[in-house]
Amino acid sequence: EAGVTQFPSHSVIEKGQTVTLRCDPISGHDNLYWYRRVMGKEIKFLLHFVKESKQDESGMPNNRFLAERTGGTYSTLKVQPAELEDSGVYFCASSLRQSTDTQYFGPGTRLTVL
C-alpha cells in the first residue's frame, strides 16, 4: 500500500511568487493534515481536513495560505505571495477515520523562498 506522497520534494522560488504544494494521502484515509517546520523551530500544525471539509484551520499563519481538498482525495496548499519566512519543510499526514487514529506522514516538501 502506498504511503502519503508529496510533490514537489523541493521548491525554490523568489519572494512574491506563488507556489502550490500537493499531498496525496493514503487511499481511504478521510483525515488529512498539513504541518510545517520552519528553520530552527518545532513542527507546527497548520490545518486538518475531514474529507473535503476543513475541520480545523487554527494553525494557518495568514491569508497568504490557501488549502483545498476538492473531492476529499488529494490536497493542495498554495502560498501566494510567498515571503522569506515561509521557507521550511511542509509535511502532510493522513489518518483513517477516527479523530485519534494514528497520523502517517509524507516525506515533506522543502520550500525555499529567496
Added chain:
Amino acid sequence: AQKVTQAQTEISVVEKEDVTLDCVYETRDTTYYLFWYKQPPSGELVFLIRRNSFDEQNEISGRYSWNFQKSTSSFNFTITASQVVDSAVYFCALSPNAGNMLTFGGGTRLMVKP
C-alpha cells in the same frame, strides 16, 4: 495549552551503546495520546509508537522500549544496543482526545557512530 519538551537537542553515541531520549509533556486534558516519530536522513516522519493516557504499561519492540510515567509527565524512549541505522531525528508528540492536532517537541538528533 499543550507543550512537549525534548531537552536533548543532540546525542552522540558509539554503536552498541544504549541511549535514552527524553520527552516531557504538559497538558490539561485528562485523556491524551503520546507518539514517537523517527525522521531518518531521507526526511519522512516514520511512526514508531502511540500510547494513550490510560495505558501506562511500558512497551518493548525489539531494541526499542518506551517508558510512560504519568506522575512525571514523561514518555521516554530507549534504544538498546544502538546501530548506525538508528541515526535520525526523533520527535515526541502529543494530541488531545477530543481533537487530533499533534503538538511536537523540538526533536532530538541521534548520531550513532561505528
